[in-house]
Amino acid sequence: MNTTINAKFIKMVKSKYQEVLDLGEQLNVQNGDVQEENGVLKINGTTQTQYEKNILWDKIKQIGGENPSDIQADIKVADSSIYHKHTVKKGESLSKIAKHYYKDPMKYTAIFEANRSILKNPDVIHPDQELIIPNI
Numbered sequence: 077m078n079t080t081i082n083a084k085f086i087k088m089v090k091s092k093y094q095e096v097l098d099l100g101e102q103l104n105v106q107n108g109d110v111q112e113e114n115g116v117l118k119i120n121g122t123t124q125t126q127y128e129k130n131i132l133w134d135k136i137k138q139i140g141g142e143n144p145s146d147i148q149a150d151i152k153v154a155d156s157s158i159y160h161k162h163t164v165k166k167g168e169s170l171s172k173i174a175k176h177y178y179k180d181p182m183k184y185t186a187i188f189e190a191n192r193s194i195l196k197n198p199d200v201i202h203p204d205q206e207l208i209i210p211n212i
Contacts, residue, residue, distance in 0.1 A: 089115075089116075089146055090112075092140075093119075093136070093147055096139065099135050103123055103132070105122065107122050108120070108121035116147065117146060118148045118150075119149050119150075119151075120150040120151065122152040123152070123153055123154065124154050125153060125154075125158060126160070127160035128160070132149070133151070156211075159211045159212070160209040162177070163206050163207075164203050164205045164206075166203045169199075170188055170199075170201060183212060187207060190207075191207050191208055194207075
């Protein structure tokens with residue numbers, strides 16, 4: 077590939093996955109790096125939690141399909157001891173939070189158990205509380 081065609085190709089692939097790169101910035105991915113090698117966009121970095129890594133992979137698959145051939149991602153997780161941390165917003169319940177993270181509102185008990193140090197009742201949570209969302 078000549079230099080002009082290669083530069084256009086790199087720009088095209090980067091443009092195609094710009095939403096992934098933007099999401100990485102929003103999630104504050106650490107040690108992020110983006111390079112092109114033999115027509116493949118190679119990205120790597122470290123997310124805080126597995127949930128954030130999953131969000132990035134979901135975005136990659138949304139854009140490039142289930143097994144994209146024009147991008148390779150090596151995403152590490154800084155804290156694999158938990159799935160995520162969640163700051164409670166007004167109007168939320170543990171079941172609503174469980175549905176968001178696990179796609180199953182009945183898994184609210186896992187969140188309750190992981191946060192017994194700050195929660196006494198699964199029906200009582202308050203805005204701005206930071207909850208651990210456990211790996212299940």
